[in-house]
Every structure is written in C-alpha cells, then in structure tokens.
Amino acid sequence: MAYYSLYLNFYNHTICFCFAGIYLNLVKNHRVKYQLSVLSGITFITVLLFGAFYLYEKQGALHLAVSFGILLTIISLASGVYLFKWRSLVRLPERNPNPVFSLDGKGDLRYSNPGAMIVKDSFGMDSVIEILPKDLTAKLVITRSAGQAGVYWEYKINDKDFSCRVCYQHDLDSYHVYLIDITSHKRIEEKLQYLAYNDTLTKLPNRRSFEHKLGKSLWSQKIGVVLLLRLDRFRFIVEALGHAVADQALVAVAKRLALLAESDNLNCYVHRFEGDIFSILLCDEDEDEDEDEDEDDMRKLIQQVTNLMLAPFILSGNKLFLSLSIGSCIFPEDGDDLNTLLRHADTALQYVKRDGGNAARRYLPEMDKHSLDNLKLTHELQGAEKRGELELYYQPQFDVISEEIIGVEALIRWNHSRRGRVSPVEFIPLAEETDMIISIGKWVLMTACLQNKAWQNAGLKPLVMAVNVSPRQFKSLDLQAVIQNSLDVSGLDASWLELELTEGAAMHDVEVTAATLNKLKRLGVRVSIDDFGTGYSSLAYLKNFPIDKLKIDQSFVRNMIHEDSDAAITRTIVSLGQNLGLKLIAEGVENYDQLAMLKAFGCEEVQGYLFGKPQSHVALTKMLTEEKSRGITG
Numbered sequence: 001m002a003y004y005s006l007y008l009n010f011y012n013h014t015i016c017f018c019f020a021g022i023y024l025n026l027v028k029n030h031r032v033k034y035q036l037s038v039l040s041g042i043t044f045i046t047v048l049l050f051g052a053f054y055l056y057e058k059q060g061a062l063h064l065a066v067s068f069g070i071l072l073t074i075i076s077l078a079s080g081v082y083l084f085k086w087r088s089l090v091r092l093p094e095r096n097p098n099p100v101f102s103l104d105g106k107g108d109l110r111y112s113n114p115g116a117m118i119v120k121d122s123f124g125m126d127s128v129i130e131i132l133p134k135d136l137t138a139k140l141v142i143t144r145s146a147g148q149a150g151v152y153w154e155y156k157i158n159d160k161d162f163s164c165r166v167c168y169q170h171d172l173d174s175y176h177v178y179l180i181d182i183t184s185h186k187r188i189e190e191k192l193q194y195l196a197y198n199d200t201l202t203k204l205p206n207r208r209s210f211e212h213k214l215g216k217s218l219w220s221q222k223i224g225v226v227l228l229l230r231l232d233r234f235r236f237i238v239e240a241l242g243h244a245v246a247d248q249a250l251v252a253v254a255k256r257l258a259l260l261a262e263s264d265n266l267n268c269y270v271h272r273f274e275g276d277i278f279s280i281l282l283c284d285e286d287e288d289e290d291e292d293e294d295e296d297d298m299r300k301l302i303q304q305v306t307n308l309m310l311a312p313f314i315l316s317g318n319k320l321f322l323s324l325s326i327g328s329c330i331f332p333e334d335g336d337d338l339n340t341l342l343r344h345a346d347t348a349l350q351y352v353k354r355d356g357g358n359a360a361r362r363y364l365p366e367m368d369k370h371s372l373d374n375l376k377l378t379h380e381l382q383g384a385e386k387r388g389e390l391e392l393y394y395q396p397q398f399d400v401i402s403e404e405i406i407g408v409e410a411l412i413r414w415n416h417s418r419r420g421r422v423s424p425v426e427f428i429p430l431a432e433e434t435d436m437i438i439s440i441g442k443w444v445l446m447t448a449c450l451q452n453k454a455w456q457n458a459g460l461k462p463l464v465m466a467v468n469v470s471p472r473q474f475k476s477l478d479l480q481a482v483i484q485n486s487l488d489v490s491g492l493d494a495s496w497l498e499l500e501l502t503e504g505a506a507m508h509d510v511e512v513t514a515a516t517l518n519k520l521k522r523l524g525v526r527v528s529i530d531d532f533g534t535g536y537s538s539l540a541y542l543k544n545f546p547i548d549k550l551k552i553d554q555s556f557v558r559n560m561i562h563e564d565s566d567a568a569i570t571r572t573i574v575s576l577g578q579n580l581g582l583k584l585i586a587e588g589v590e591n592y593d594q595l596a597m598l599k600a601f602g603c604e605e606v607q608g609y610l611f612g613k614p615q616s617h618v619a620l621t622k623m624l625t626e627e628k629s630r631g632i633t634g
Helices: 002-027 035-058 061-095 114-123 136-149 183-197 207-219 234-241 243-261 291-308 338-354 366-381 424-432 436-457 471-475 479-490 503-507 510-523 554-559 564-579 592-601 617-629
Strands: 100-104 109-112 151-157 160-169 174-181 223-231 268-272 277-284 313-315 318-320 324-331 360-362 390-399 405-416 420-422 464-469 497-502 526-532 549-552 583-587 605-607
Touching (some): 114 174, 136 151, 183 207, 207 277, 234 243, 243 313, 277 291, 405 436, 420 424, 436 479, 479 510, 503 526, 554 564, 564 592
Parallel strands (some): 324 360, 464 497, 526 549
Antiparallel strands (some): 100 174, 151 160, 268 277
C-alpha cells in the first residue's frame, strides 16, 4: 500500500504538471518555448503507462478501467478547451477585412488572408505579393532588430494610400505583415491641411500661409515687398446688393489678383486675409539689390495691380467699377519681423483710406505718430459731446435775385479743450469709421432743429435748415425715428428742415435709397443731393428720387470762369435741375464773376464766402437781425 500511495501522489503531481504546461502554452499564445508543453506530454504518457501496469497488477482490471475513464475525461475536456482557443486564434486573420501576411525568416510568403485576396482582385493583380510594398525586403532587416515593436510606414498602390506594419516573431522566426487602406484618412488630412492654409471662398492662400512664407523669407534674410490691399466701398456693396454679390466681388477680385502669381516675371504670392483685405508678398532672390530697385519693383507691382482693376466687374447683372486702397512696406528696411511689417503696411493703408481710397502709399516713419494721434483723437471724440465741445456753425444761403438769406447749412465744429479747434477734415473721417457718426448725427439734427425754432421764436424770418446726413447714418434703421424726434422735441415744422445726402451715398443702392427717401418725404422734410456732378449718378434713377434740390459741387464753380468744361458741366446741371423741376444751389461762390455766370445759367441759390463764411449762432443771429432791421425781409 505504501507503493500505491506513493504512486498516486506522483501520479497526481505529474498530471498537474502536464496540464500546467498545456495551460501556459495556451494563454501565452505560443509566446513561450514549446519545451514545457512537450516535456509535460512525454511525462504524462510515461506515467500513464507505468500507472496502468501497476493498477492492473495490484487492483485488477475494474480499477484500471475506472482510472482510465477518469483520465480520458480530463484529457478530453482539456483538449476541447485548447482546441477551441487555438481555432479562435487561427480564425482571427481570416476574419480581418484588411490584408494580413505571414512570412518566414527569409521573407518568403507563407500565408495571406482573404482580405489580401480582396485587395488583389480590386486592383486586378495576378498575385497577392504585388500588394506588398516594394521596399518590404529592406524593411524586414530593420524589423528584425525592432522585434515585436514592429516597423510602420506608408506607401501607395496606384492612387490608394496604405499603411504597412511589420512585426518579427523571434520564437517562430517569422514576420507578420498588416496592411490598412488609409486613403480616406489621408484625404481628410489633406483637406484639413488645405483649409488651414487656404481661404475657402476665394481659394487663395490665407493669412496663415502669408505669415509662413514671410517668416521663411525673413529667416533666410531675403528682401521683398509687403502689400496690404483693401477693397474700396465694400460695405456699400454689401448694403446695396447683399452678401451674395459681395462674395462674388471678392472672388472676382481674387481671380484678377491671382494672375500676378502666375506671371513669369514676378516672384509674388497673393493671399486673402479676411473680409475685404488681401495681401501680396513679393520676394526677391537677389540679395545685392539696393533700395532704389526695391522701390522700383514695388511701383511696378502696384501699377500692375491698378491695371488689373481697370476693367468693370459684372456681378449678378450689375456693372461695377471696383478699386483698391494699397499700403506697402519693404523688408527688412521697414521692419525685420512679421508683426512690424504688417503694422506698417496697415498704417500706410489707413492713410489711403482716409484720403478717399483708390491709391497706394508706402509706409513712412512719421505715419506712426500720426496714427497714434488719430487713435487718441478717436478716443477723445467719444466724450466730446458730453463735455460740450461740439458746436454748430451756420453758413448762410442766398437767393441770387434778391440776395436775401433764405436758408443756412449746419456745419459741425469741435472745440477741443486742449488741442483747440479741430478741423472736420480730421475728425469726421474718424467718426465715419466708427458708430460715433450715428450719435454725432443725432446731436447735429437735434441742435439744428432747436436753433432754427429759436430763431423763429425770436421773431426772425423762417429759414430752411440744411443738415448733412452721413452715408452710415442714412443706412441706419432708426433715421426716420431720429428725425421725427428732433422735430417733435424742437417744435420745428418739417418743411423748414432739409436733409443733404451725397450723390455717392444715394446711388449705391438705388432701390433702398428711393424707399428711404420716400419715408423721409412722408415726414414733410426736404431732400437735396449734395456735391452733385462728382459721383456716378444715373439720370434714369435720379428722376425717380423724391428730391427737392441739387447742390452743384464747388469744384465746378471754382474753375468755371477759366475752364470751359467746368462751365459747361455747371450749365448742364442747372438745365437738368430745371427740367426735372428741382431747385438749384451752387456752393463755393467767392466772387461776383462766378455769381454773374450762375445768374446767367439760371441758378436760383448760392452759398459761399462772397456772402458769408460759416459762423456761430450768435454771429448769424446778429446778421439776421440786421437784415430784418434794414427791412429787406419786408
């Protein structure tokens, strides 16, 4: 019995050892050496045979059969589990939709899955080997040293992009190759890259691309030119024709500017920043070029840009003439870093915009001081009304025949507490660039109406008060309410208020202008077109505007004595107004020769230094009182 007990203990330990070997080989997925499982199998068979003879001798055939039955059951269960796991692992590559290959240590193909066959057939190839990258053999050498970490790279099959990952199994001396079609991912990456460096509307490179190119040029110490370009009156295009047409305008301008980048004799790049702002970067490979040559290149480039804009643009049936304001600087002379160059080019651009646009200027150092002054002036203008620094001056308007005062034009003045009198030429453009012109316009309307009513209450004869309405104010939605409130608060009858609208502002959106003017006319106010003859009005539209008066621009009046063309234009405007049943007033009359010619043409009213300069309400009150005392007013 001692031998029997010893045998059972040895027998049980041997079975545990054998199953441990099978389990380790299973869970490690063939990553341990096979020696353990082989050793356990040999040991298991040896002990099994030895035990069978021993049981037969000591216990008989019945005990032997029972023991073998129990052992076979255990072996069957263990084998079933092992085979199920082995089959599952084997079927993984079969179910993988992507190509999977197994190569031996020499790189020869041993296995390819159905996914590889599908890819082969899709390309019409004769063998799955053709799917593998051409440089696979060289990569295998690298992969052997990398081991299970594997080697990853990308390659192309026709127009498709694939990724290839190769792993080396040291224990099996084999390579596993995994391919994945990454074409869609590559296309997404390329699209994201495109969107990062290109403008989606115009298809031009964007600001990020500009900054990248300029940075490389500065780093390599090249010389070149930076241009900032802004489309003139773009806001009016948006308001008059809508955003869709405005986008068409940007695209059309971009196409013309792109022709510069296609030129063989120019090494330049065109970009769109945002909104209506474009940029051009001109790089020169010649490091020995001097300043004069840089200036010459810049002038030639600006001239080419100007020439490209000369032809009209046809946008949704509208014929438009578009122009650009251009600010420029040269690097490294005007700056050796990105921010400085952009700031300097923008400073020059703002100068052009303030001068009316459609021109080009190069940055000058003294512009910085002026820009800083404008910034301070804009800030100080915001509180000018509350501080009581704004004041209205009034220039009298006279009847040509009787030479009596029939109206006045309200003109704003700014009496700065520290700067003194600030010219409207300086602060009005600053106010136009911001919403301050809206609040200033409200103040002007209210003050002018109150003053006119005050003169009437003082027993002076009623006068027409002419008030300029800025383009931005004219486009504001509450203009009608602002005018009505000014009339209500002042008590002035609407017939004594005249609104002056510039010709350019009136003609930008004819339909909207006509609708707005009709609303204003229903209030009972008068409407005149200021600076007539300097814009681009259409007579076909003009006859449909509910206006009362045309104001002849002083540029024609000033030169009509010595310039036949100006005299002819003035005569034509007077004749036009008479035919349309409109009043005519000429501004800028400074001498009797001009007055006599205007009287001969049939102009009814004049305004200018010949009769009176703009003056304070105190001075004009005195002038009106003196006229009344002389009995001129009857």
